[in-house]
Amino acid sequence: MIDIKFLRENPDVVRASQKGRGENVELVDQILAIDEKKRAAVTEFEALRQEQNALSKSVGAAKGDEKTALLENAKALADKVKAADSKRAEVEEQTKQLVLQLSNLLDTEAPIGGEEDFVTIEHVGTPRDFGKDGFEPRDHVELGKLLGAIDTERGAKVAGSRSYYLTGVGALLEFALVNYAIQSALKNGFTPVIPPVLVNPAAMEGTGFLGQAAENVYRIEKDDVYLVGTSEVPLAAMHMDETLPADKLPLRYAGYSSCFRREAGTYGKDTRGIIRVHQFDKVEMFTFCKPEDAKAEHARLLQWEKDFLIAMEIPFRVIDVASGDLGSSATRKFDIEAWIPTQGAYREVTSTSNCTEFQARRLNIRYKDSEGTKALATLNGTLVAIPRMIVAILENHQNADGTVNVPAALQPFLGVKKFELA
RNA sequence: GGAGGAUUCGCAUAGCGGCCGAGUGCGCACGCUUGGAAAGCGUGUAUAGGGCAACCUAUCGAGGGUUCAAAUCCCUCAUCCUCCGCCA
Known part of the structure; x- marks a missing residue:
């Protein structure tokens, strides 16, 4: 607001x-x-x-x-x-x-334009040359089958399209990613949180997800609750109607939760594999801070996201999302896009938004210092969204025989250096 | 799911339909006292909107209603507690 x-x-x-x-x-x-x-x-x-x-x-x-x-x-x-x-x-x-x-005020530095008008800020890492390695890369669906990690066919049988099972090393990979993410979040001063994923209308409304994004939200009518599409919702609403003491700021939470998205209006888009699914798990960073610190905090969130991708040894680029493609709460948004070899393209894996005081005002969250009570700023950023990270890891680290090398950072959590064929 | 009880200023509580935006205690802030501290004493201590200001208006879980007038009476809802039932 x-x-x-x-x-x-x-x-x-x-x-x-x-x-x-x-x-x-x-x-x-x-x-x-x-x-x-x-x-x-x-x-x-x-x-x-x-x-x-x-x-x-x-x-x-x-x-x-x-x-x-x-x-x-x-x-x-x-x-x-x-x-x-x-x-x-x-x-x-x-x-x-x-x-x-009204949407939030645009940051004057945000590029103006539509979805295609983003500005690429940097590239980190170099896409692997599979020609030089002498084999054609398999996509994550195929690799997932070979490793016994992903089962989209049974997912569809049991839950419909855009559903999947993570099995064996697929499930283990999720646990490893979550553990690594939470461990780094702890190092960076975040409080780990497992939030409710079933929230009331006030929480949904206050975080701005019942506006343009409403058709992507699952609603359970009988009990008048919603399934969240991101833990940003329960994390932001956690302090709804509260006044926080200034000396507690910045308040940083790392929420781990399942996320539910109807994906209405995306028929035919990313139908293969687990790039776009109805349910997935995610570790989300969320910060409450003073408005004057928001810009610097946004840079920090982006850096932590980059650190994660670097640790996963995946080439990526950072884009400054254009005005027309920002959520209504965001004044500026940076996406990280990982290189997906079989698509020959960079695909969004994380996203961080600075919502300045916009979201806090809607949720009636303020902070108090010696001068009085004021609106505070909220920011969010993805630390890791599991399915897309699994896609990036499998595809980028595959070998000619279908086995997949485990990034060094995850090896302590998995106990192996390589995923073998099932 | 059933039966009771509760929800008031940071916390704990008092509150008769008008003298209640609201008393008391604790906490907190400032001052006095003291060589210093504690104790004691005094003053202050919510938020929002409007106005240069004095000040005005609203808010006693939320929303309705009754009344000239509601923290106080009535209705609905939410949350919490106790007991019973069921249950991972």
């Missing part, structure tokens, strides 16, 4: 941001207009209320005829107050609904 005071004072900045995202610019003027109406309604209600409070007091003190006369006045006034109050409530609700439609 954008600060309404900021919008009043800097409407041009908000207009420019909306334009950069390719979103409704007129919304800004609609909000300015209704905000004025709202303040008038509030003032009117408060004036009437003040009168009523005073009158009520005198009714209590009065006696006899005097009281009867005062009561009559008071009754008439009570109706006016009620009318003014419902008008106020109505305009306030309308204002809020409009303000909630």
Whole structure:
């Protein structure tokens, strides 16, 4: 949620941001207009209320005829107050609904444009030359079968498309990745968290996932709860309606959870394998910090993501996501894309967003220092999303015979240097 | 799933339909006292919105209702506790 005071004072900045995202610019003027109406309604209600409070007091003190006369006045006034109050409530609700439609202000450094207009910040590592190695790489589905690690056929039989079983070394690989991720998160000062994945509407709404992203969310209607698509939701909502002491900041959580995504509107996209699935496990980093520290924290989250990829010995690139492709909460977003040999392309494996005060304001999370209470900033970043990391590891580290070398960083967790054929 | 009880200012509690935005204790901050500390004494101690300000308005789990007037009465919901049932 954008600060309404900021919008009043800097409407041009908000207009420019909306334009950069390719979103409704007129919304800004609609909000300015209704905000004025709202303040008038509030003032009117408060004036009437003040009168009523005073009158009520005198009714209590009065006696006899005097009281009867005062009561009559008071009754008439009570109706006016009620009318003014419902008008106020109505305009306030309308204002809020409009303000909630605004996306976060764009970072001025974020590239402008659509999905294709990202800026590549750097490349790390070099894609392997399989020609030089003398064999044609197998894709992760094939390797998963050879190793007895991934079973998409039975996944489909039991749970439908985009479902899978991780078996044997596939399952072990998940445990190793999670353990390595949590271990590095601990080293970097994160508190490990296993959050609820079934959350109430307030949590979903507050984190901004019931807006444009709503159709990708599973809802359990009978109990009015949602399955989260990322632990960002329960981690952000963890401190909903709380005021945190300034000396506790930054607060860093590493959440490990299953993630559920309907993947509506992606028919035909990534149908093979486990690149795009309905359910997967992920370790997510989440930070609450002072707004002035958010930019530096964003750089740190990105660095930790890079460190993970480097430890997995996978070539990747970092992109600065363009304005039109940012989530509504993000002021700026960096994605890391890993090299996937059989696709001859870089594919997204992690993503980190700076949400500045936008998300915290929606969730009513603030911090308190000697100067008072203020909105704080929230940031999130993927440490590891299991299936895509498994894809990257299997494909990049495969040998001609279908066996796969285990990155050194994972060897202590797996006890082997190589995955053998099943 | 059933039966009871609870939810008030950081914590613990008091609260008669008007004198309650709300008392007390603890905690915390500042001051006095002291050679220094403790104790003692005094003052202060929520959030949001509006106003240059004095100040005004709202908030006693949430939402409705009754009333001139609701922390207080009524209804719905949420959460927590106790007991019973079921259960990984």
